[in-house]
Amino acid sequence: MNRATPRLRALAALPFVLALAVHLLLFARWRYELPAELATHFSVGGEADGWTGRTAYAVISTALFLGLAAGWTAFVRRRYLWAAWATAGFAGGLLVQLLRANHVDEFEVQVFSPGMDLGVALAVAAVAGGAGWALGSLVPEEPQAPSTGMTADGPRLPLGSGETARWSKDTGSRTLTVLAVLALAAAPVTLLVVTWPDALLGLLGLVIGVPGLALARVRVTVDRHGLTVRSALASRPRVRVPLDGVEGASVREIDAVTDFGGWGYRVRAHRTGVVLRSGEALVVRRDGGREFAVTVPDARIAAALLNTLAERHGKV
Template identity: 65%
Template structure:
């Protein structure tokens, strides 16, 4: 993994800034030609309109979508995924521009259609911009591996030459679990009972609830493959650090203030120099990778996990 340097973040934000600027200029120039209600969703049969949104709501939602996608890519981007930021900006921007074009001067939104060529054109634009983003990665220097392994001062779990061992514990966050369940429970009611476009907020419940439930309950495993952290309810999301990338493991006690200051909150967090799967305060397993980055996960009995991981990593390095 690579650090989100200021240059990398600027390159990730650039396509969204340009896309948003072009889109807002288009809306300003064509706003009076848009109907009060726009066709915003199209069925599979001939691309006929089957979903509609008010002009003001559409402007707010589409602008917010570009801002949210841009912010997400800017803060979470890695060197190897820069192309994804450019592809996402291109695909989303083209679809929104074509949607505005298709609705211009429409007297009956139900008669608006969106041909398949719109998706093809958006996909082609995404591919071209993805290639541009991939080419720009050469402007971002690679991280240099940290010197030394850092293992000598870390805790160990004594194992004989022929002995094998594994360790696994599950942990969960009750507040995150409750919030995710409430979001999932509210989503169907909002989708079915609320008038459009407010009913679309029900989708937000699904977007929050499903990932939230998956991230709130995790299982942490240390074995011959290294460290594996995955959702306790599904095979994904999952994080894995193989033994040859482990430079050292240790234990820290994180209180609420430290969680907020170092990781910005709970859940799966990506910061400039560290990544964390933080579901609560307390005992935390911290693994330093050979790249210099840290990975942290809050889990009971983290000291045993750190000791075993150090022993297995040292043994792996001697093979």
């Protein structure tokens, strides 16, 4: 579950509200000194080569701040509050520099200095991040996730001394499949339609689509080798937890967004997971206390078998 307190959420939203307020105040103050079409895209040398109307610019920039605020407010943790402030500082600093570049006389050329302006934005981000880190002391420590079912009395599957067993099940996500296919379809279209060097953005579709499609459907297996989670389409990518690395296994109801921040292969503090949906998940406690989770139906049978095999191996 999401353990963010109202105070933490408020502190996460605050820097974006402040950055938006400063940005809109400057925009209002300079409104009649800004061109009707603001330069919003610049070449490598810093000269303007793309423009946006004033009203559209105000709407888009406001939506950007509100979207970032909503995301950080929903998923923030106490230890990452500084990152929310740094993100707001960087976005605010960059957009203020963009306004400054457009605040020129009619005879001046609009120029964005990539090195200097990005440096200013990074400096603002560093200061804001420091403020967020300091404000983290106002938020109480987050409670640790419960460890129900992760002890030696976890579920077991009764097997005779000479018996062995293997459990395997495929599970997938329609949402991830659709998104991956769309990303892969968009890549060649972008490469054909958009001019160089912006066509490089088309490669982003491949970066997102290929691993997304590989993890959209996985096969979960428990056998004498331990737990294996791999793509149902190929032998790689693959995650394996050997029996000698299993401290215990249990079943837990998880929420994909609040517990892991989304879908796919997820990495959070002290835990990782292959998360394709919300609901029942097999959770394995590994050496060192770290957890690995995979959302899969009939997870209780998998946990019981894994505990039995690990016990035979001398771990549980």
